Amino acid sequence: MNQSPASPDVKANRIAEVISIGDEMTSGARLDTNGQWLSQRLGELGINVAFHTTVGDTMQHNIDVLRIASERADIVVCTGGLGPTQDDLTRQALADLVGVPLVLSESAMAHIANLFSQRQREMPERNRVQAMFPQGSQEIFNPQGTAPGVDLLVDRSRPTAGHRLGQTLDRAPCRIFALPGVPDEMKRMFDDTVAPRILSDSGSRSHIRHAVMKFFGTGESDMERRLGDMISREREPRVGITVSAATISLRITATGQDIGQCDAAIEATRLEIMELVGEYYFGDGETYEQHHAIDEMLRSRGQRLVTVELGHAAPLADWFASLGPESAFQAGLAISRRGDLSDFMGEGGEAGESTSDEYWLTADRFRRQSGADWLLLVDAYPSLESDDGGPLPAAEVTLTVIGPDGKRYCTETRLGGHPSIVQPRIGKAAMAWMRKVMASENQVA
Amino acid sequence: MNQSPASPDVKANRIAEVISIGDEMTSGARLDTNGQWLSQRLGELGINVAFHTTVGDTMQHNIDVLRIASERADIVVCTGGLGPTQDDLTRQALADLVGVPLVLSESAMAHIANLFSQRQREMPERNRVQAMFPQGSQEIFNPQGTAPGVDLLVDRSRPTAGHRLGQTLDRAPCRIFALPGVPDEMKRMFDDTVAPRILSDSGSRSHIRHAVMKFFGTGESDMERRLGDMISREREPRVGITVSAATISLRITATGQDIGQCDAAIEATRLEIMELVGEYYFGDGETYEQHHAIDEMLRSRGQRLVTVELGHAAPLADWFASLGPESAFQAGLAISRRGDLSDFMGEGGEAGESTSDEYWLTADRFRRQSGADWLLLVDAYPSLESDDGGPLPAAEVTLTVIGPDGKRYCTETRLGGHPSIVQPRIGKAAMAWMRKVMASENQVA
Numbered sequence: 076m077n078q079s080p081a082s083p084d085v086k087a088n089r090i091a092e093v094i095s096i097g098d099e100m101t102s103g104a105r106l107d108t109n110g111q112w113l114s115q116r117l118g119e120l121g122i123n124v125a126f127h128t129t130v131g132d133t134m135q136h137n138i139d140v141l142r143i144a145s146e147r148a149d150i151v152v153c154t155g156g157l158g159p160t161q162d163d164l165t166r167q168a169l170a171d172l173v174g175v176p177l178v179l180s181e182s183a184m185a186h187i188a189n190l191f192s193q194r195q196r197e198m199p200e201r202n203r204v205q206a207m208f209p210q211g212s213q214e215i216f217n218p219q220g221t222a223p224g225v226d227l228l229v230d231r232s233r234p235t236a237g238h239r240l241g242q243t244l245d246r247a248p249c250r251i252f253a254l255p256g257v258p259d260e261m262k263r264m265f266d267d268t269v270a271p272r273i274l275s276d277s278g279s280r281s282h283i284r285h286a287v288m289k290f291f292g293t294g295e296s297d298m299e300r301r302l303g304d305m306i307s308r309e310r311e312p313r314v315g316i317t318v319s320a321a322t323i324s325l326r327i328t329a330t331g332q333d334i335g336q337c338d339a340a341i342e343a344t345r346l347e348i349m350e351l352v353g354e355y356y357f358g359d360g361e362t363y364e365q366h367h368a369i370d371e372m373l374r375s376r377g378q379r380l381v382t383v384e385l386g387h388a389a390p391l392a393d394w395f396a397s398l399g400p401e402s403a404f405q406a407g408l409a410i411s412r413r414g415d416l417s418d419f420m421g422e423g424g425e426a427g428e429s430t431s432d433e434y435w436l437t438a439d440r441f442r443r444q445s446g447a448d449w450l451l452l453v454d455a456y457p458s459l460e461s462d463d464g465g466p467l468p469a470a471e472v473t474l475t476v477i478g479p480d481g482k483r484y485c486t487e488t489r490l491g492g493h494p495s496i497v498q499p500r501i502g503k504a505a506m507a508w509m510r511k512v513m514a515s516e517n518q519v520a
Numbered sequence: 521m522n523q524s525p526a527s528p529d530v531k532a533n534r535i536a537e538v539i540s541i542g543d544e545m546t547s548g549a550r551l552d553t554n555g556q557w558l559s560q561r562l563g564e565l566g567i568n569v570a571f572h573t574t575v576g577d578t579m580q581h582n583i584d585v586l587r588i589a590s591e592r593a594d595i596v597v598c599t600g601g602l603g604p605t606q607d608d609l610t611r612q613a614l615a616d617l618v619g620v621p622l623v624l625s626e627s628a629m630a631h632i633a634n635l636f637s638q639r640q641r642e643m644p645e646r647n648r649v650q651a652m653f654p655q656g657s658q659e660i661f662n663p664q665g666t667a668p669g670v671d672l673l674v675d676r677s678r679p680t681a682g683h684r685l686g687q688t689l690d691r692a693p694c695r696i697f698a699l700p701g702v703p704d705e706m707k708r709m710f711d712d713t714v715a716p717r718i719l720s721d722s723g724s725r726s727h728i729r730h731a732v733m734k735f736f737g738t739g740e741s742d743m744e745r746r747l748g749d750m751i752s753r754e755r756e757p758r759v760g761i762t763v764s765a766a767t768i769s770l771r772i773t774a775t776g777q778d779i780g781q782c783d784a785a786i787e788a789t790r791l792e793i794m795e796l797v798g799e800y801y802f803g804d805g806e807t808y809e810q811h812h813a814i815d816e817m818l819r820s821r822g823q824r825l826v827t828v829e830l831g832h833a834a835p836l837a838d839w840f841a842s843l844g845p846e847s848a849f850q851a852g853l854a855i856s857r858r859g860d861l862s863d864f865m866g867e868g869g870e871a872g873e874s875t876s877d878e879y880w881l882t883a884d885r886f887r888r889q890s891g892a893d894w895l896l897l898v899d900a901y902p903s904l905e906s907d908d909g910g911p912l913p914a915a916e917v918t919l920t921v922i923g924p925d926g927k928r929y930c931t932e933t934r935l936g937g938h939p940s941i942v943q944p945r946i947g948k949a950a951m952a953w954m955r956k957v958m959a960s961e962n963q964v965a
Contacts (some may be wrong), residue, residue, distance in 0.1 A: 107556075110574070124580055125546060143588060332601065384841070389834065390838055393833055396831070458845050
């Protein structure tokens with residue numbers, strides 16, 4: 076039985092291996108993040124990644140690792156080792172693996188030479204090696220750099236020198252995609268070329284589209300419970316869930332015969348998701364956060380914002396400041412001790428603690444004095460100095476929004492967790508409160 | 521020739537493999553950071569890590585991966601798969617690898633039962649499996665959790681079922697250390713037990729000590745050039761260099777017959793490092809940053825600090841606020857537009873741009889009004905919105921320190937780089953400038 080890679084029964088069981096190449100990763104000098112990204116993308120294509128391997132810049136180790144991978148996986152995506160230096164071994168290792176010579180690709184050579192001339196630099200002779208490919212392999216175009224990728228089929232119908240005892244013969248070939256290690260180049264080449272080639276091996280659904288929806292306000296396990304079958308691996312379009320410092324992303328991946336079919340499938344899935352968890356939704360996009368959503372709401376109303384953060388963090392000021400020059404963010408104030416707030420309003424010198432009324436008057440004066448419409452106040456981020464470095468008890472935090480008419484909206488929250496995420500979670504809870512206040516104020520008006 | 525693991529010629533060539541176990545990593549749901557940490561630590565012990573492998577929770581895949589590792593590496597450290605659930609396969613995979621049964625360890629059982637009774641919870645029956653060990657293996661004590669580790673020797677003096685053609689026999693055994701995947705537990709167990717056992721296999725230097733020195737103000741390649749042979753892999757004590765958002769860490773690792781010998785070696789290396797790159801040094805410790813150094817300087821003088829950050833970031837406020845309740849940080853102000861500074865000082869309503877004099881008077885009034893001694897001002901963090909998402913042109917930034925007597929110290933800096941680190945670099949350059957001003961002011965006084 077000699078299966079072709081496009082037969083559907085093979086598709087269902089195809090497994091993949093991701094290989095990262097470079098001494099800087101095996102030595103621990105650099106963290107490999109390509110492997111995680113590729114596993115997510117391959118999973119979205121319905122390909123189960125069973126192994127990641129990282130190997131240094133040693134030729135025999137590279138060949139061994141590629142051989143093991145081509146035996147146990149049907150699709151191999153490797154990154155790194157395609158540069159112009161002596162350390163870059165991937166092209167030669169692939170050629171040795173299948174026992175063919177490297178041959179020059181004139182079109183790849185022309186692309187590399189063209190990149191150098193665009194940058195008005197002479198091409199060093201050593202870059203010539205980047206246009207060399209194992210005989211019989213296909214090129215993977217790299218629009219951003221001088222290292223094209225390699226797409227190579229490894230015949231598995233006969234035993235090799237490294238063949239294991241008892242191993243089945245007559246299998247479909249293993250397809251190896253070798254990409255550069257530079258993450259921006261690798262990602263672009265995977266999306267542009269590798270994903271479509273994998274899909275076309277899988278059958279007729281050769282187009283792919285993604286959408287990312289963002290949520291805040293509940294935990295990952297609650298989200299999974301509410302979504303139920305939506306996040307099953309067998310569902311089409313697929314819905315993947317990831318969490319970063321309490322912000323939840325749902326990534327929808329649709330494959331189809333054309334873009335229109337993909338987009339229609341994504342739209343239907345979006346509606347289903349909004350039915351189930353719409354109350355926590357705040358916007359779309361990989362890097363979209365609640366400060367972007369608040370900024371859009373404020374700009375559409377022509378209003379401006381100040382933040383006041385008391386205690387032992389000030390993430391809101393940093394996040395809102397990072398918005399562009401046209402943003403609605405006016406200013407942020409960070410104060411270690413709550414009683415110090417009045418000092419900054421020219422009320423310094425008064426002895427003792429502020430009373431509650433004075434505190435609110437001072438906060439509101441800051442809003443008006445700075446010419447802003449809205450104030451968002453966090454009182455207070457806890458100190459994260461714990462005795463044993465372990466998780467901290469949950470902190471009581473008061474979140475306050477003051478609106479354009481001076482009206483005050485307070486809520487209390489209790490948040491704990493690992494020290495590394497407790498402060499961003501508090502800042503994000505404050506933004507969720509502000510979105511809620513703005514939305515309800517809108518309904519009343 | 522049947523070498524024992526302690527013979528010196530073996531030590532010089534021993535290579536290691538790190539294995540991470542769990543579907544959450546092969547699927548890309550979670551990023552594996554254990555592998556990087558272990559590679560760094562093994563490197564400090566003089567052990568070259570040649571391979572990382574990540575494998576999911578599939579029994580046959582686990583056994584295959586462990587067999588391949590035990591053939592090609594002399595030391596294997598694996599993490600994960602030691603929990604109490606059906607998904608946790610590492611114990612059984614190790615037993616299958618060497619062909620022995622799992623047997624109960626009474627001491628491990630007592631420790632697990634004790635942990636549950638301390639937490640006043642009944643021990644579920646399934647946790648009993650965590651006290652089972654492959655016959656002939658040693659326990660690795662876990663002071664923080666219910667999953668003890670496994671230390672197993674794999675005989676390599678005779679061929680196995682998976683034996684490769686042409687492979688040398690009569691080799692020293694491979695030593696496999698299996699640790700939990702929880703990073704805090706894994707790190708503690710590696711430092712407490714695994715590192716000393718690896719060292720004692722290596723010869724007489726069975727003690728190990730670390731020190732971490734922190735630097736800011738030059739790049740990694742300049743640092744490497746200045747340090748020269750200090751960072752050679754053959755040097756003893758070893759000096760490792762890592763960079764995180766422009767802060768450089770030098771980690772010194774000394775091994776010796778006792779702690780005193782290690783500490784003396786570290787001290788001598790510290791002095792050599794200070795000769796070469798002391799001008800950039802600001803303190804000691806894995807998580808120590810320049811805001812800690814400035815806070816110590818201010819507290820020793822009984823002085824307090826405010827920060828003003830103009831433009832599109834505010835990292836200083838967030839960093840300084842994160843210091844404990846006794847810190848010298850009073851407050852931080854973040855303002856999007858430079859011209860808005862005077863609004864916050866009760867000078868709102870004046871039309872037009874501030875003149876330069878007014879600008880400085882306003883900044884200094886903020887310092888005095890808040891009762892602080894020092895002001896650190898960044899003007900201004902650039903907007904990171906670029907057209908193509910690529911690296912940005914270097915931004916001109918003015919860094920200003922105003923001292924307790926109102927004296928002003930300005931410097932200009934040009935900083936560029938990848939958008940993700942440009943803002944923290946500017947904040948850190950501002951802190952370096954403040955440390956320099958405070959140090960020189962100290963000399964004058």
